[in-house]
Amino acid sequence: MTAPVTDAPETLDESRMDLLRFATAGSVDDGKSTLIGRLLLDSKAIFEDQLEAVEATSQSKGYDYTDLALLTDGLRSEREQGITIDVAYRYFATPRRKFIIADTPGHVQYTRNMVTGASTADLGLVLVDARSGLTEQSRRHAVILSLLRVPHLVLAVNKMDLVDYDEDTFNKIRDEFDTFAAKLAIPDLTVIPISALKGDNVVTRSEAMPWYQGTSLLHHLENVHVASDRDLVDTxxxxxxxxxxxxxxxxxxxxxxxxxxxxxxxxxxxxxxxxxxxxxxxxxxxxxxxxxxxxxxxxxxxxxxxxxxxxxxxxxxxRPQNAPTPTQDIDAMVCWMTNQPLRPRQKLAIKHTTRNARAMVKDLQYRLDINTLHRDLDTQELGLNEIGRVKLRTTAPLFVDAYEKNRTTGSFILIDEATGVTVGAGMIL
Structure with missing residues (x-):
């Protein structure tokens, strides 16, 4: 199998190239930011002065390697804590495709940020550390990507260099994730062993893992078919x-x-x-x-x-023969994004596509335990970063589709009328 081209040409005909949006997810320190830095570096998508600044910062910290995570962790608080807090968007292109990357946080308290970054993604990239395998947070992110109906999922088993590129370690993690993913709505799953720090299987195939017969990560990102993921039937x-x-x-x-x-x-x-x-x-x-x-x-x-x-x-x-049903009663899964909990009888503003209305929470049916997929039917409220099934009544009809059918007309956001802050994101059932 031939390796993908890594040197960008002098000119790219961007008008003829399609776009792939993908979001990274995984536990803290699994290497998401480093992987994105490696993709940007090896695909020639960063400037020399950027690389020099990162190298200088790495040396000042006493590292014997270039900390590629500094290319994406831009906030001072992120660099101080060594974790990603906000969603960092990065853009690059290869001769085959343009990319928008959403580097989403791995920490549990920033789940809402991860939902924001993944809501428009065509592909979800979940990283796991080869040494520790699947964690609660990597499972949590896979569930969220499934709930958000992200059509393609890549499990990247990172830091293979720290387990001596062991095939059995990779197979164990792959088989465990396959078993877990069988419970979720994941139509397309690919598992790739990589080392973001060393560059193995990121842009080019790695000679250190001859037992792996698949493509490199970038080759997969360049060739994954996303055009048919959109609803081309219902206008x-x-x-x-x-x-x-x-x-x-x-x-x-x-x-x-x-x-x-x-x-x-x-x-x-x-x-x-x-x-x-x-x-x-x-x-x-x-x-x-x-x-x-x-x-x-x-x-x-x-x-x-x-x-x-x-x-x-x-x-x-x-289309006259294929119109969405106007409705004022919304049944949806809602991810709550603020410290003040969601409770029944609460009044909020709702924005659906370009249409605005007011809404009242009629009923909170259950809270979903992301880790076990258990439904808590006795819950009285949704707290920060929690997801639950909610029924709403709106003041004006909305023209909705099921989220699994159309991610645009099947989603909405809830807004605090007093502050104008987005407090919830919903997926219509």
């Missing part, structure tokens, strides 16, 4: 903004801007606008001041209709 276009240019040249122009959440939009298609129910046809689709023949997730476009309808922010453009 969903939440209107974000009404475009009415104030110029004589475009005085008749009226377009509706937003991001395609599902399906494929084409000029001539018959569409329906919710909540009004009025129908029309697509006159054209504009992208960067150019008309295009079709739009699909996750493209951000402006749609023009043949009829002059009353359409505003928060409305949904869909």
């Amino acid at each position: 969903r276009f939440p209107v974000q903004y009404v475009v009415r240019p104030k110029s004589d040249e475009f005085h008749d122009y009226r377009g509706y801007a937003g991001q395609v959440a599902g399906g494929v939009l084409k000029p001539g298609d018959e569409v329906q606008v919710l909540p009004s129910g009025f129908t029309s046809k697509i006159a054209g689709i504009d992208l960067h001041e150019q008309s295009i023949d079709e739009a699909f997730p996750p493209m951000s476009v402006t749609v023009r209709l043949t009829d002059d309808l009353d359409v505003s922010r928060g409305d949904m453009i869909c």
Whole structure:
């Protein structure tokens, strides 16, 4: 098997490249930040002055190696404690694909940050230390990735250099995780032995592990198929903004801007606008001041209709025969993100796609124990970082789909009306 190209070309035709969003997860000190640093370094995605600064900092700390974690752990508190606290986003590209990495925290008290980083991910990358194997936190993160319906999961068994690249150690961890993952909704699982510090199987295949016949991590990230993960059947276009240019040249122009959440939009298609129910046809689709023949997730476009309808922010453009059901009763799994607990009868603001409303907590059905998957039916509240099944009643109808069907129209956030702080993230059942 040939190793992937590691030297970036002089120019990348980014217009023809697709995008992969992936989130790292795992216990503290499993090497998430170091792995991302290694990916950035070996794919030539960092500048020389950045590398020199990291090398100087590593030397000042007395390290006999370059601490690649310093490339992602940017907060002073993160460097002082040696742990990742906030979600760090990094961007790089290879000749095959563009990447957005979410380096999420491993510490249990920052689970909410991990949920935020993984909510938009196409792939979840769970690291485990080869010396300690699966931990409670690595299982916890696998469960959260499963709840968030992240379609692809990679288990990277890190620090193989510290166990002398032992095949039996790797096989034991792989088999244990396979047994655990069988209880979860993980449609695609890949297990790769790596050493982030040494670079084994990260960008290129490692000669230290001839028993491993799979691809390197970067080769897998470049080739994993994500286009079919999005819902291309059910047309969903939440209107974000009404475009009415104030110029004589475009005085008749009226377009509706937003991001395609599902399906494929084409000029001539018959569409329906919710909540009004009025129908029309697509006159054209504009992208960067150019008309295009079709739009699909996750493209951000402006749609023009043949009829002059009353359409505003928060409305949904869909197909007449395949429209979401407007509802004011929401049944969802909610991850709670603030110290003040969630309780029944509580009133909150809710944001679903581009639509805003107010909501009341009708019922808290159970709290889910992430470690054992046990349902606590007697719970009276959800605390910080806890996940539970909640029923809500909204003041206005929302146009929802099940989260497992569409991660965009099947999710929402809850907001404290007094402070404007996001206090919960929900996945509609």
